[in-house]
Amino acid sequence: MSHFSQIKTQIRNLESLKDALSDLGVDWKQGPREVRGYRGQTHAAEVTIEQDNGYDVGFKWNGKEYELVADLQYWQQNLSVEGFLRQVTQRYAYHTVVKESTRAGFQVAEQQNHEDGSIRLVVQRWSA
Numbered sequence: 001m002s003h004f005s006q007i008k009t010q011i012r013n014l015e016s017l018k019d020a021l022s023d024l025g026v027d028w029k030q031g032p033r034e035v036r037g038y039r040g041q042t043h044a045a046e047v048t049i050e051q052d053n054g055y056d057v058g059f060k061w062n063g064k065e066y067e068l069v070a071d072l073q074y075w076q077q078n079l080s081v082e083g084f085l086r087q088v089t090q091r092y093a094y095h096t097v098v099k100e101s102t103r104a105g106f107q108v109a110e111q112q113n114h115e116d117g118s119i120r121l122v123v124q125r126w127s128a
Contacts, residue, residue, distance in 0.1 A: 003037055003038040003041065003071040003073060004035075004037050004041065004043050004069055004070065004071055005068075005069070005070060005071070005072045006060075006062075006067045006068070006069050007067060007068040007069075007081070007085065008062075008065065008067055009059075009065055009066055009067060009068060009085065009088075009089065010065060010089065011059070011065055011066040011088075011089070011092050012064070012065050012066070013092075013096055013099075014046060014047070014061075014066070015095075015099075016092050016095040016096045016099065017047060017059060017066060017088070017092055018030075018047065019091070019092075019095040020088050020089075020090075020091035020092040020094075020095055021047070021049070021088065021091075023091045023094075023095075024087055024088065024091060026049055027049070027050070028047050028048065028049050029047070029048045029049070029050065030046075030047070031044070031045050031046040031047055031048055031058070032044050032045065032046060033045060033048040033058070034048075034056075035048055035056040035057065035058035035060075035069050035070065036054060036055055036056045037055060037056075037070075037071040037074075038055070038071050038073070038074070041071075043058065043060065043069045044060060045058030045059055045060040045069055046058075046059060046060060046061055046066065047059040047066075049077075051074070051076040051077075052076060053074055053076050055070070055071050055074035055076070056070070057069070057070040057075070057077070058070065068081070068085060090117070090119070094119055094121075097121060098121070101121075101123045104125070105125045106123040106124060106125045107123065107124060107125070108121055108122070108123055109122045109123060109124040110122035
């Protein structure tokens with residue numbers, strides 16, 4: 001019986017996911033690698049986060065988006081699963097917006113980090 005949980009996300013860009021994890025100070029490993037679970041069970045993932053307890057957290061591609069894969073009974077991060085995904089998703093969205101804006105010829109003109117954790121970005125593009 002597998003103890004792995006797979007939690008859907010809206011994360012579709014691997015580079016932005018990696019950037020988000022790095023922003024949060026998460027020590028992640030490039031995949032494909034095995035996420036270690038209960039009784040030696042494993043799951044393949046594109047990004048793996050090793051935990052001190054020998055059980056890993058990972059993100060695996062399901063054909064549409066990256067799912068968080070972990071044995072939640074052995075979750076050992078500083079935040080709850082929901083809190084962790086909320087922070088990862090926010091940093092992912094930030095990187096995705098900046099990359100797509102840059103690709104469209106925009107530059108970040110202003111960035112404000114608010115006390116509630118939200119981020120306000122102003123982008124601009126100069127035209128001749």
